Amino acid sequence: MAKIKHLFYCFVIITTSIGFINHASAQDSTGIEIQNPENIIPQQYEIREVTVTGLVTGRESYLISSSGLRVGETITIPGDDISNAIKQIYRTNLFSDVQILYERFPGSLVDIEIAVEEQPRLQRYEIEGVKRSQRRDLNERLNLISGLAVTEAVKSQALNTIERYFSEEGYWNTSIDVIEEPSESNPDRVNLIFDVFRGDRIKVREINFEGNNEFSDRKLRKSFDSIKQDRWWRIFTRHVYTEEAYTEGIENLKLFYRENGYRDIRILEDSIYVDAWRHGRDGVYFNIDIDPGPQYKVRNITWEGNTVYTDEQLTQTLGFEKGDVFNESKFQQNLEINQSESDVTSLYQNIGYLFFQIMENIEIVGEDSLDLHFEIIEDEIATIREVSFTGNTKTHDDVVRRTLRTVPGNTYSRSAIIRTIRELGQLGYFTPEGITPDLRPNRQERTVDIEYGLDETQGSDNFEFSGGFGGRQIGIILAARVNFNNFSFQRMFEPGGWNPIPSGDGQKLSLGIQVTGSGFQSYNFSFTEPWLRGRPTSLGVSLSYDLLNYSNRGRSFFNTQRSGVNERNELFSASVSLGRRLDWPDDFFQQRTVLTFNHYNVDGINQFFDDGKADLLTLRQVIERNSTDSPISPSTGSKFSISAEVALPVPGFSQFYKLKTGYQHHATIVDKLVLSSTVDYGYMGYFSDNNRSNFQRFFLGGTELQQRQNFTNDNINMRGFPGGRGGVISPVNEQRNLIGGRVFSKYSLELRYPAVQSEQLQLIPYAFVDAGNTYSELENFDPFELKRAAGFGARIFLPILGLVDISYGYRLDGTSPSLQNSTGLSPGEWEFLFNIGAPF
The missing domain is CATH 3.10.20.310 (membrane protein fhac)
Structure with a gap:
């Protein structure tokens, strides 16, 4: 056996x-x-x-x-x-x-x-020959875990992942040695070592085209866009080849031709290779052979089935006339959907034609002409049946519901949906990108149900703590503020309402304190109910107390002549505001009325101001139109405001009146790059020459952190110039005192790009040019006599800390000498400023 x-x-x-x-x-x-x-x-x-x-x-x-x-x-x-x-x-x-x-x-x-x-099992692996950041990226891509069987397939997959990563980063001739060695800590397992030689990151030196008789090579290289030829002046553009960027560039090139009438554009052949360039260095070369085909022009435009709009109206909306070069991108945008809602589809859907259909037929006539024919099925108007929303775990339903522009029973409107998304994003409680409408149409019933998916932000409430330096005379600035932006006064008295704070009703509660090392203190409180008694009427209440206490400090910040005296300057302020949303001229308008009482106790500022007490009771009326899409960093829209403020003629009170107006416009130039422009003007007048007030004149320069210490002034932010009476932009009287202006003008251009946008962090770097001035009288106003500054900065938004704005401005102009600053501000100097809060 x-x-x-x-x-x-x-x-x-x-x-x-x-x-x-x-x-x-x-x-x-x-x-x-x-x-x-x-x-x-x-x-x-x-x-x-x-x-x-x-x-x-x-x-x-x-x-x-x-x-x-x-x-x-x-x-x-x-x-x-x-x-x-x-x-x-x-x-x-x-x-x-x-x-x-x-x-x-x-x-x-x-x-x-x-x-x-x-098979041997993996104990650990290492990647050698790469940078720390590259090692971190590769660790995220490699699927190698301890205990995994080390097979040839596993090693081959890891090698392919590493090679693909460096290819995407623009490296050529990457080589990798895999070393497998027994683990010292566990003899039954092995360690893998990937010894990487990244190769050379060879830059693109030449992009050459053949068959391009219609456009210059320079224009085609510009349209390629995703990869640029390496030249010394191109510091911030991509010069290395990756397959993804090259494919994108080819598509951009085709799109450029189609936008110029060449619908039949073809790439006959393309090649990518490495060859010697200059000074013994290699370069990547692109050779692209193009067959553009004929350039098509529009001959006839015809419409069929339209009863709501005439042929002429639809043709005008389409944006083409007979003889125009056929732009394919413009054709699609004006026919289907574009951001400005000026397309044919929006024309119908904004008045209820949800089931509207349009079929285009483009017929080639001859060698280079197109006949555009459109068949329209208008169908019937759709009515909104139900509107719902999900995802608001903290914010109460009625806060969301009152923001909706789509109401059951109303005619369907695409514009109303877009407006709803914008206004829900403006609340600050939801991420704008996470607001997604889900349409559920019922063609038989001619109705539509709409459900909005909401992505609630983790921290609409925030605690702000900041510090800065206000200059030699002001010293260190410290500020702290807690903002409850989704507060609920009603839940304060309900069981379980404090979790950890009463929230969900959209009310705003703010408590703040600011101090400096030179004797300044500021305390403030504000509360706003945006919907009073269920109506689009806002009610706001605020209280503040400011104290300047300079004692025995010799030459003080405000007083340049007295020394060794006690100077205690106080301001108590209280205000009530009432605002409401308007429907005319359109529903972007709102108005606000503010009644403010200010009590000043001023001691020893300088001879331009009188010592003692002063009271102001002002009534301010504001009309504003705001169509911006974000309170922190708008990418589209505009904001216009005009206000009139009157210091009421109460016996014993100071009296004046002010007119202010401002306009800002935001437009996305390319991708996320936004250009913003702002214009502001102000005028201060008096009812008679006998009751002129020395308070609340216009001063330009600095930030709110610095300006709160100058509570006798009306301070206007301006980058590049410091705050404080010794540094701001102001007229000077015969005694060389900074007296403030009765007229001001300010202009600003800002180019910004949201580099990081997430729930945890928003980082928005920008470049700016600011210009402005103040004038003692209206007859002295000169729109070309301006103080200018240019520079760069960044806005940083953290949910727990709020918005922080830092800027570094270069002064192109100086200011006049004064008693507060004997030399004035010199041009050609940089000024660092730090601020809290949104500028828009």
């Missing part, structure tokens, strides 16, 4: 080895097939027992299940059952060697032994 068993073992080993060697007769990638060289007649056997040997880390049950050999099943020997079992085990990629041995017993029974040698 032992002899027979020995013969069978030998037979299995020999036949298994023959299966590995005889690759030509293999049926799959393993190259295994059991042969029958002795022409033994196959017989069926019942498996009595299955055992496993050589297994170290795996599970026997998994291995036996993978083989398909189970106790009680019938197999044929010789036959395919054994060879198939070996193949199945190999396919698990867990074993480097597999053998199946069997022993036959009387009664057609057989015992199976599966002998395996396991």
Whole structure:
């Protein structure tokens, strides 16, 4: 019996080895097939027992299940059952060697032994020869975890991932050596070391075109856009080749031709290669062979099926006339949907035609002419049946519902949906990108259900803490403020309402304090209810107290002549505001009325101001139109405001009146790059020459952090010039005192790009040019006599800290000498400013 068993073992080993060697007769990638060289007649056997040997880390049950050999099943020997079992085990990629041995017993029974040698397991891996940032990126891409079986397929996949990464980064001829070494901490495992030679990051030196008789190579290279030729002046553009950027550039090139009438543009051939360039350096070359085809022009435009709008109205909206070069991008945007809603589809959908359809037929006439024919199915007007929303876990439903412009029973309007998304984003409680409307039309009923998906921000409330330096005379500035932007006064008195604070009703509560090392303190409180008694009427209340306490400090900040005296300047202010949304001239307008009481206790400022107490009771009326899409960094829209403020003629109170107006416009130039322009004017007058007030004149320069200490002034922010009476822009009287202006003008241009936009952080770098001035009288106003500054800065928004604005401005003009600043501000100097809050 032992002899027979020995013969069978030998037979299995020999036949298994023959299966590995005889690759030509293999049926799959393993190259295994059991042969029958002795022409033994196959017989069926019942498996009595299955055992496993050589297994170290795996599970026997998994291995036996993978083989398909189970106790009680019938197999044929010789036959395919054994060879198939070996193949199945190999396919698990867990074993480097597999053998199946069997022993036959009387009664057609057989015992199976599966002998395996396991693949090595991974302990850890390292990537050498790369930068730390590249290693971090590769770790995110590689799917190598401890305990993974180290097979050739696993190593090959890792190599391909590393090579693809460096190819995407513009590296050529990347090579990688894989070193596999036993782990010192675990002898049953191995470490993998990827020794990377990144190759050269060769820049694109030339982009050459053939067949381009219509445009210059320079214009085509500009349209390519995604990759630029390397030139010394192009510091911030991409010069390295990647497949993704190249493919994008080819599509941009085709789009450029189509926008200029060449609908049949084809790339006949393109090649990318590395060759010698200059000074012994290599360069990447692009050769692109173009067949533009004919330039098409519009011949006839016809419409069919339109009853709501005339042919002339639709043609005007389409934006093409007979003889125009056919611009494919313009055609699609004006036909379907564009951002300004000036397209044919919006024309219908904004008045309820949700089921409107338009089919275009573009027919080529002759060699280079197009006939544009449109068939319109207007259908019937759709009505909004239900409006719902999801995702507002903190904000109460009524706060969302009152913001909606789509109301059940109203006619469907695409414009109303866009407006709703904008205004929900303006609340600051939801991420604008996360507001997604889901339309569920019912063609039979001629109705539509709308559901808005909301993505609630994690931190609409914030705590602001900041510090800055206000200059030699002001010193260190420290400020802290807590803003509850989604407060709920009602929930303060409800069980469980403090979790951790009452919130959800859209009310705004703010508490702040500001101090400096030179004796300034400021405390303020404000509360706003945006919807009073369920109506679009806002009610606001604010209280503040400011104290300047300079005692025995010699030459003080305000007083340049007295020394050794106590100077205590105080301001108590209280205001009530009432505002409401208007429907005329359009529903972007709103008006606000503000009644403010200011009590001043002024001591020893200088001879221009009188010591003692003064009171102001002012009434200010503001009309504003705001169509911007974001309170922090608008990308589209405009904002216009005009205000009139009157210091009421109460006996014993100071009296004056002010007129202010401002306009700002925001437009996206390309991608996310935004250009903003602002213009502001102000005028201050008096009812008579006998009651002129010395308070609240216009001063330009600095930030709100600095300006709060000058509470006797009306301070206008301006970058590049510091705050404080010694640095601001102001007229000077005969005694060389800064007296403030009765007229001011300010202009600003800002170019910004939102570099980071997420719930946790918004980073918005910008470049700016500011110009402005103040004038003692209206007859002195000169729009060309301006103080200018240019520079750069950034706005940083963190949910817990709010918005921080830092700027670094270069003064192009100086200011006049004064008693407060004997030399004035010199031109050609940089000024760093720090502020909290949104400028828009």
